[in-house]
Amino acid sequence: MGNQTVVFDNPPVILSSYSVVGPKEGQGPLGKTFSKVWNDQLNGEKSWEVAESKMLQEAMQGAIDQAGIPKDQIDVMLAGDLLNQLISTNFAARQIALPLIGIYGACSTMALSMAVGSMLIDGGFAENVLVGVSSHHDTAERQFRAPTEQGTQRPMSAQWTVTGAGSVLLGRTGAGPRITSATIGRVIDFEQKDANNMGSAMAPAVADTLVNHFHDLQRKPAEYDMVVSGDLGAVGLALAGEVLKQSGIDMGTKFTDCGVMIFDASQDVHAGASGCGCSSVVFAGEIMQKIKMGELKRVLLVGSGALHSPTSALQGESIPGIGHAVVIEA
């Protein structure tokens, strides 16, 4: 690195992508781009947690099947979720039975896992790497906020955790879009303490990573067909644009956010979506399709994570943020 960005000598290929979402996500504007839509949040399982883990397993198995790569040719999986001790990941990995590197980056986990997975391939340590990331609205609500049954009113700055699992299979060789570079972010904290406004807490970290990314590669935002954060929501996206403007970077009109894209105004989600499943399914669905169809040639995905916990919030700590970026090219 030296700076925060690595450029891959032999850019890893995204051999396949697969996404599974819940009913609300299926009814949203990107509904048709997902590989599979569940009819309800439990899908026949006895708990939301088991359902989330099965959803992640389904997404990862879907990516493996779609690529047609035998499992014994996949060297390692990088995966993560929002649940304490990564239980969705661990129980899914028990079934997938591949060597596991557990990643925690809150909602930035998809971009971070794709970045590290690409390093393992380009570095010569793996031929194929499976990446899988999930979140579930109801497991997140009860872990981070309040019992779902309580019906707590949400402020307008709040984001709605996506029920979804996305997976990509990365390979050293083969056909598909390529991951050409990655920028690993630093923890940035502007002392925002409102857990119902995570977009604002994460915006400065996304801006920091974008500033460093553009500087490291000597590029401008206009050199990307899309710069997409995941997930700042509407409040955080506007704020990140402001912070970048103050750094002398005009993001133009191609700066958007997975949390803004996945739901529409009629779905009553307030500031948009969040949860690491959000950027994983929007990337594995909509964005991958547009890249494959030639509508997008160079995309910058910036995962954004709010690195607090209910304990740290109760203890009065502010919410540190982080942003990790990967460049995907057709």
Place this chain on the structure above:
Amino acid sequence: MGNQTVVFDNPPVILSSYSVVGPKEGQGPLGKTFSKVWNDQLNGEKSWEVAESKMLQEAMQGAIDQAGIPKDQIDVMLAGDLLNQLISTNFAARQIALPLIGIYGACSTMALSMAVGSMLIDGGFAENVLVGVSSHHDTAERQFRAPTEQGTQRPMSAQWTVTGAGSVLLGRTGAGPRITSATIGRVIDFEQKDANNMGSAMAPAVADTLVNHFHDLQRKPAEYDMVVSGDLGAVGLALAGEVLKQSGIDMGTKFTDCGVMIFDASQDVHAGASGCGCSSVVFAGEIMQKIKMGELKRVLLVGSGALHSPTSALQGESIPGIGHAVVIEA
């Protein structure tokens, strides 16, 4: 990989190591090997969680200072802990201010972070990588078990979570022991459900990783001066030896465990120690000293993680385990 083990072409160097522990660890048989011993569990902070985060920060800063490498020459940090959403790591990383890759492997986090960090260096993506891992007895007790004040009686198979933070600085060049290979483990579950007997839950995963490691490198246990798990405790260590014997591998007398080494019988910890701080401080302290003094020439460190959560345990799930191994040579 192809198999589960990677061998490094240019083995990364362990440039420095630093460990900070609580008072009980300081009074144990390895007390003199730690860089710093705190006089109490809070060390003047307002909560155990803040104390743990400060301890991790102190260990990582200690490793940086000891190596004498300017911080702007460190490309990235890999770090993790046991707390929900890795708050010890995130708040420490906010202060250290280096790009962060958050790792979750339960008690296997030290070995896993050293493995991935070595891949980033040998792969050409980083010149220097900081690794830091912590646990804290009291933060873990209240998160995973029962209020400390309650004084719940512990069964004899239970392990005592270490209060400690260990850090190593890895570099592409320089003097010191080298990390020559790494084996990434799979999730293994023998359907053990007793969260007061995690050693038994993890033993099959450690055995699986060791079997694969010896097979991949065509080595025998006798080719290591020490094979040390972290942390199976006394119950798990004996069980792992049994499982390996059934696979035709006799571990001999050099198979031990960080959780067995760090406390002695008079300290009333029952089956030994656990917590990802345990293997991080035993490695950064005792083991690194013996390697540097020439007493150990080739060590196999096998981090072991129990991948459950209080939620998964309450929902009746068994405890999946994982083992990740790194080889360190003088």
